[in-house]
Amino acid sequence: MKKENINATYKDKSGLRSLLFVPVCTFTLLCFCGCAEMTGYSNQSLFPGEVSSVCLEMFDNKSFRRGVEYKLTDALAKRIEASTPYKIISSKDRADSVMSGQIVRVSELLLSVERETGQALEKELQLEALVNWKNLKTGELLIDNKSVTSQATYSTYQNQDFNYASALAANNLARGIVELMEQEW
Missing domain, CATH: 1.20.5 (Single alpha-helices involved in coiled-coils or other helix-helix interfaces)
Structure with missing residues (x-):
């Protein structure tokens, strides 16, 4: 028993x-559910708040194609003014940050050829640039030699030439550089 x-x-x-x-x-x-830092949606700006102005220096051009650096610098200045809270300042002394860079590659690729004559029907222009962005108040490199690439296609049969494609590719490259300026979340 x-x-x-x-x-x-x-x-x-x-x-x-x-x-x-x-x-x-x-x-x-239930106690440990939600202990992680909140990384979801937010109303805060994606751009660094300690910077309010950018001195944009002319990009250097390491390729044999001239004039692309002017188009890129102009497109980037317009894109920064339109898409970010920053103002473009011409003087380094008055700016909070400075952005510089260099175009390291300008290349053309043949996309399609006419069968009978062998002439190019469509081409692609590729741009690659290295970008630096420095906070002048703290000395911190916000962007350190990051590579950005862009492409644009054009066709001589549609009365498009290298100048058209380089302006389009420079605008796409400027958009990519502004995306680099955003903080990661």
């Missing part, structure tokens, strides 16, 4: 343990 009492007592304790296990685990999970 004593063995039966011991087994009955053990069964009662194991049933009690399993009844307590579920609420304790549930309480523990």
